Amino acid sequence: MKKGFEIVKYSSSVADIKDDGITVDELWDCTKEHYGLTAAAGIVGATSIPIKKIKLGYRVAPGSSKYTNLSSHIGVKFFPRAILRSGSTSAKVAKATFGTIRVFGIIGRALPFAAIGLAVYDVISIGQCVYKK
Amino acid sequence: MYDKQVTREAVIKNVIDIYIETLGFLSDEEKASVNENTHIIKDFNVVDIDSMAFDAALVKHFSVKPDLEEWGRTATIGEVADLFIKHTNKKS
Numbered sequence: 001m002k003k004g005f006e007i008v009k010y011s012s013s014v015a016d017i018k019d020d021g022i023t024v025d026e027l028w029d030c031t032k033e034h035y036g037l038t039a040a041a042g043i044v045g046a047t048s049i050p051i052k053k054i055k056l057g058y059r060v061a062p063g064s065s066k067y068t069n070l071s072s073h074i075g076v077k078f079f080p081r082a083i084l085r086s087g088s089t090s091a092k093v094a095k096a097t098f099g100t101i102r103v104f105g106i107i108g109r110a111l112p113f114a115a116i117g118l119a120v121y122d123v124i125s126i127g128q129c130v131y132k133k
Numbered sequence: 134m135y136d137k138q139v140t141r142e143a144v145i146k147n148v149i150d151i152y153i154e155t156l157g158f159l160s161d162e163e164k165a166s167v168n169e170n171t172h173i174i175k176d177f178n179v180v181d182i183d184s185m186a187f188d189a190a191l192v193k194h195f196s197v198k199p200d201l202e203e204w205g206r207t208a209t210i211g212e213v214a215d216l217f218i219k220h221t222n223k224k225s
Contacts, residue, residue: 053181053185054201057201058185058188058201059188059199059201059202059204059205060201060205061173061174061184061188061205061207061208062172062174062205062206062207062208063172063174063175063208064174064179064181064184065181068181068182068185072181072182072185073185075182075186076182076185076186076189077189080186080189080190083157084157086157086158091157091158095158098180099178099179099180100158100180100182100183101157101158102157102182102183102186104182105180105181105182105183108182109180
């Protein structure tokens, strides 16, 4: 049995990571390029952020949420008549799926799912761009 | 007293009509079941945007906007009608 210390493996102080030739600048370029293309989608995504109803001048009805989103506010304020035709198949599907036949209500409820999809798309798109370079 | 009662009934009818028109998805049977005791949110699982649209339509119809906190305590068609009667009377 040996006494004292023994170096079992030498490791360099400099990380031995293979260089793929990707620079931070390239990553940044890809990110800018990607978000240039999806800026509009990002703005649309922002309409699903919860906002206090009181701040927008709405009451909080008993049994309802304290929060709403920008999509609902825009719908009520500027497009109060934008509803699907009552009794139509699309209206029945919308009521069963989203609880409303109001167009902006459907948009507001569908957007969080679209935002998750966009986030996944963002990562894949930037990644693909970087590895193409 | 009689006039007041007639007015209240008329306002309740107005509120019911606005409610049915704003939601847009009620069946004929459901429409017929709406009365002053109908809970605006719970009875027909009304979502946010529809309740907000209903409130906005009431404000437009009666040309008054009640205090949000006081309005927030009203849950049924009858309570909402009473609130708007109160505020319309205050205005005139």
